[in-house]
Amino acid sequence: MAFEKVKRSDNYSEWYNNLVKQADLAEHSAVKGCMVIKPYGYAIWENMQKELDRMFKETGHTNAYFPLFVPKSLFEKEEKNAEGFAKECAVVTHYRLKADPDKPGALMADPDSRLEEELVVRPTSEAIIWNTYKDWIQSYRDLPILINQWANVVRWEMRTRLFLRTAEFLWQEGHTAHSTKEEAWAETRQMLDVYAHFAEHFMAVPVIRGMKTPNERFAGADETLCIEGMMQDGKALQMGTSHFLGQNFAKAFDVKFQSKEGKLEHVWATSWGVSTRLMGALIMTHSDDEGLVLPPRLAPIHVVAVPIYKTEEELQAASDALDPILASLKKAGLNVKFDNRDTHKPGFKFAEWELKGVPVRLAVGPRDLANGTVELARRDTKTKEIVPLEGLSERIQALLDEIQENLFRRALDLRAAKSFEVNSWEEFEEVINVKEGFAWAHWDGTSETEEKIKELTKATIRCIPLEAKEETGTCVLTGAPSKGRVVFAKAY
Amino acid sequence: MAFEKVKRSDNYSEWYNNLVKQADLAEHSAVKGCMVIKPYGYAIWENMQKELDRMFKETGHTNAYFPLFVPKSLFEKEEKNAEGFAKECAVVTHYRLKADPDKPGALMADPDSRLEEELVVRPTSEAIIWNTYKDWIQSYRDLPILINQWANVVRWEMRTRLFLRTAEFLWQEGHTAHSTKEEAWAETRQMLDVYAHFAEHFMAVPVIRGMKTPNERFAGADETLCIEGMMQDGKALQMGTSHFLGQNFAKAFDVKFQSKEGKLEHVWATSWGVSTRLMGALIMTHSDDEGLVLPPRLAPIHVVAVPIYKTEEELQAASDALDPILASLKKAGLNVKFDNRDTHKPGFKFAEWELKGVPVRLAVGPRDLANGTVELARRDTKTKEIVPLEGLSERIQALLDEIQENLFRRALDLRAAKSFEVNSWEEFEEVINVKEGFAWAHWDGTSETEEKIKELTKATIRCIPLEAKEETGTCVLTGAPSKGRVVFAKAY
Numbered sequence: 012m013a014f015e016k017v018k019r020s021d022n023y024s025e026w027y028n029n030l031v032k033q034a035d036l037a038e039h040s041a042v043k044g045c046m047v048i049k050p051y052g053y054a055i056w057e058n059m060q061k062e063l064d065r066m067f068k069e070t071g072h073t074n075a076y077f078p079l080f081v082p083k084s085l086f087e088k089e090e091k092n093a094e095g096f097a098k099e100c101a102v103v104t105h106y107r108l109k110a111d112p113d114k115p116g117a118l119m120a121d122p123d124s125r126l127e128e129e130l131v132v133r134p135t136s137e138a139i140i141w142n143t144y145k146d147w148i149q150s151y152r153d154l155p156i157l158i159n160q161w162a163n164v165v166r167w168e169m170r171t172r173l174f175l176r177t178a179e180f181l182w183q184e185g186h187t188a189h190s191t192k193e194e195a196w197a198e199t200r201q202m203l204d205v206y207a208h209f210a211e212h213f214m215a216v217p218v219i220r221g222m223k224t225p226n227e228r229f230a231g232a233d234e235t236l237c238i239e240g241m242m243q244d245g246k247a248l249q250m251g252t253s254h255f256l257g258q259n260f261a262k263a264f265d266v267k268f269q270s271k272e273g274k275l276e277h278v279w280a281t282s283w284g285v286s287t288r289l290m291g292a293l294i295m296t297h298s299d300d301e302g303l304v305l306p307p308r309l310a311p312i313h314v315v316a317v318p319i320y321k322t323e324e325e326l327q328a329a330s331d332a333l334d335p336i337l338a339s340l341k342k343a344g345l346n347v348k349f350d351n352r353d354t355h356k357p358g359f360k361f362a363e364w365e366l367k368g369v370p371v372r373l374a375v376g377p378r379d380l381a382n383g384t385v386e387l388a389r390r391d392t393k394t395k396e397i398v399p400l401e402g403l404s405e406r407i408q409a410l411l412d413e414i415q416e417n418l419f420r421r422a423l424d425l426r427a428a429k430s431f432e433v434n435s436w437e438e439f440e441e442v443i444n445v446k447e448g449f450a451w452a453h454w455d456g457t458s459e460t461e462e463k464i465k466e467l468t469k470a471t472i473r474c475i476p477l478e479a480k481e482e483t484g485t486c487v488l489t490g491a492p493s494k495g496r497v498v499f500a501k502a503y
Numbered sequence: 504m505a506f507e508k509v510k511r512s513d514n515y516s517e518w519y520n521n522l523v524k525q526a527d528l529a530e531h532s533a534v535k536g537c538m539v540i541k542p543y544g545y546a547i548w549e550n551m552q553k554e555l556d557r558m559f560k561e562t563g564h565t566n567a568y569f570p571l572f573v574p575k576s577l578f579e580k581e582e583k584n585a586e587g588f589a590k591e592c593a594v595v596t597h598y599r600l601k602a603d604p605d606k607p608g609a610l611m612a613d614p615d616s617r618l619e620e621e622l623v624v625r626p627t628s629e630a631i632i633w634n635t636y637k638d639w640i641q642s643y644r645d646l647p648i649l650i651n652q653w654a655n656v657v658r659w660e661m662r663t664r665l666f667l668r669t670a671e672f673l674w675q676e677g678h679t680a681h682s683t684k685e686e687a688w689a690e691t692r693q694m695l696d697v698y699a700h701f702a703e704h705f706m707a708v709p710v711i712r713g714m715k716t717p718n719e720r721f722a723g724a725d726e727t728l729c730i731e732g733m734m735q736d737g738k739a740l741q742m743g744t745s746h747f748l749g750q751n752f753a754k755a756f757d758v759k760f761q762s763k764e765g766k767l768e769h770v771w772a773t774s775w776g777v778s779t780r781l782m783g784a785l786i787m788t789h790s791d792d793e794g795l796v797l798p799p800r801l802a803p804i805h806v807v808a809v810p811i812y813k814t815e816e817e818l819q820a821a822s823d824a825l826d827p828i829l830a831s832l833k834k835a836g837l838n839v840k841f842d843n844r845d846t847h848k849p850g851f852k853f854a855e856w857e858l859k860g861v862p863v864r865l866a867v868g869p870r871d872l873a874n875g876t877v878e879l880a881r882r883d884t885k886t887k888e889i890v891p892l893e894g895l896s897e898r899i900q901a902l903l904d905e906i907q908e909n910l911f912r913r914a915l916d917l918r919a920a921k922s923f924e925v926n927s928w929e930e931f932e933e934v935i936n937v938k939e940g941f942a943w944a945h946w947d948g949t950s951e952t953e954e955k956i957k958e959l960t961k962a963t964i965r966c967i968p969l970e971a972k973e974e975t976g977t978c979v980l981t982g983a984p985s986k987g988r989v990v991f992a993k994a995y
Contacts, residue, residue, distance in 0.1 A: 047635055086610070102598070104597065108575070117575075
């Protein structure tokens, strides 16, 4: 089997879909809009989970689990949240199937099992969780509550794309409760930083930290902070959000606590989440026309070794030479694979591991062994060199660090090359439509202008950056005064 | 706040419910039949997951993820499986909510969003997975497929109990595909052994490995293997199952492969799972009237240290003395807690950590410090001793191993004391109704007798043990010939 390749320059979107499929990451399922995450894709997600979970725990959070279903009457309680998600909710109405009298062998929802109250499959868990927190919180001594949940959620989507937008997806959702506004704000900010750190240091994806405009805010939040990455095609991808929920859910669910001073006050809340969407960001930031390119810190396999041989003796010699090196790499905590399949030729194996994005590949044949060398290939730059067997383990470990850094730097360079300060509408349109990148532009702060720009160009305000230079100016569309530049882009 | 205690001897069932609640493990949610797993309970489940996941990977399995929903037409395909689960399926019929015109502020399932085909919330994933495997399998070279999934499933239950029987629960489900019957059998057997090893060496719960009778088999399986534990009240709890599915799902979903010989054959299958039910087994095997008792290998906190002090200086002295010991325990991979809360008295803390089942407790006050000693208390035996600070870290590590072993031995002794070979109906009834234990009895092998016995005593055949001595005899109810003893008991 040869791998079917699509070039990014021909059709970026088709390149993405094809890569997800060819690299065995995920596929569409028989359920409209839902995906199957295949073992190789899931292994990358597990590595993401492991690092994120560690970071959550290091910042004082514990995991818990809340129900998949939300009774409709609870779902309704926080009105904005309910309104925001109502149009994409899967609804359970029956709890039993029975034989369909009209169709032999077929089943039907048993009309006698209709639920008195419909259940919503959680699109997010604020409602069910705040209804629970109500019973957990009486006094300031019960606060803060710092809980995270790893779960599946369902948001019915008509147009889906693997990892980027699916009806069911996997995510984590943090839900915290605090006695003061300041503390809740600090938590919102802290979790944004945790996400940014993860994106940059593990995914090797540079992100802009910012605040969403009211239009783009999470339904039910007072403020939504986000991290935004730039994909290779210059489009933005929202990679994580951290919401300051104010007292909205506490008020909707009547959650009050007695303060140190003995006063009864509503609790302050945050929620924050990242999802399997991060897989899409990872793929679209680093990969190339040959396949996946994975940052070493998230790669399921770090090093693959391919023996070049004709006889059993040559295979044995290659194995003998590589064994101590692979053992030493394993001892250092790396995952290594010795690909001695006799069903495939080396060329096929090279292409397959390239497609799967393994950061480092070794090839060793009789001539290498005679010289005490191996061929060392790196996936990110596609460069090869002949290096001595001696000191190879240390060399590879250093190389993995270098690859991790190089991927980040490369993504940073690409973003720099596709980011523009624009000061006129002409420049704005050129950046969005021709240069296809991020436009740092002045905006008059109104939803009307934001919507008008979206209508004209499909570009949205990705965020109001937290770390932007102070600069007043005039709105790129209306000429009205502006207090600072915001980031516009087309987005996934 | 004092802890409300219920004694096992007064009401075992109430003791269980109360303990799950008081020890902060789980609680009922606003959704009928669904539970909230609280942080402390979830931390134990995470420890279980971690060990099981490691064992699955060591036996060659990888994780993946399949959709939450199963289209009705797929669900129907394997008839026995569909029939077995139809009565407990949550059914999604709509994908949108809209404002209810009759009730201001309320939402209703939008009639225009009715699904053409209903979706079943997975009660188990054979159907959706085998429909997927169909596309993955063409040749013997594509086999075996060894996949596991960590997921939530829903089986609508009318009478629920926390962890033991809930409408939604968390579990893992392995689904493997093989080219031969022998290989599928070996897999079924292997995973049973993995479960038994986990139960005995991590949960410290002795289990009987056995085969289910046709009556008790998983719907759609040719054979179901199981591990059965005995709870303190002499009832059985099914802790895990490993199913040999034969070619049933391959036939229902038309999954064939080309063999080495070029013939087209149906694929052989297994599936196997354990769930949050294991939490119930853990609690009911070891805990006592004072609260939880946790085996060290699954305890979220291994050692808690409580300083006894009046002055800040005394607290500091206790802290100084304990610091190096706690640091050394942490370095050895243990979780330790120094409980220096100034809001609670030592007595309260002792009771709380006892309730939470922390295996080892240290208490240290000024007198201890003067003598260079601490008080060391073990949770399993509730014994205390004064021991020197010197060598304490090593002593505690050895003690944790001893506790782990002691819990297993104690459970084994209890099971031995409540297991009886019975040879007459009178003896059988006495064991089931008066002695309340396991009855090892001869059975004539018919479903009729099995059902009759269930009707008469509520006892079911827990399993046909895999490792029983060979012995012919006569059925305890009918007197008909029997080829060996099976295990009868009342069960959770």
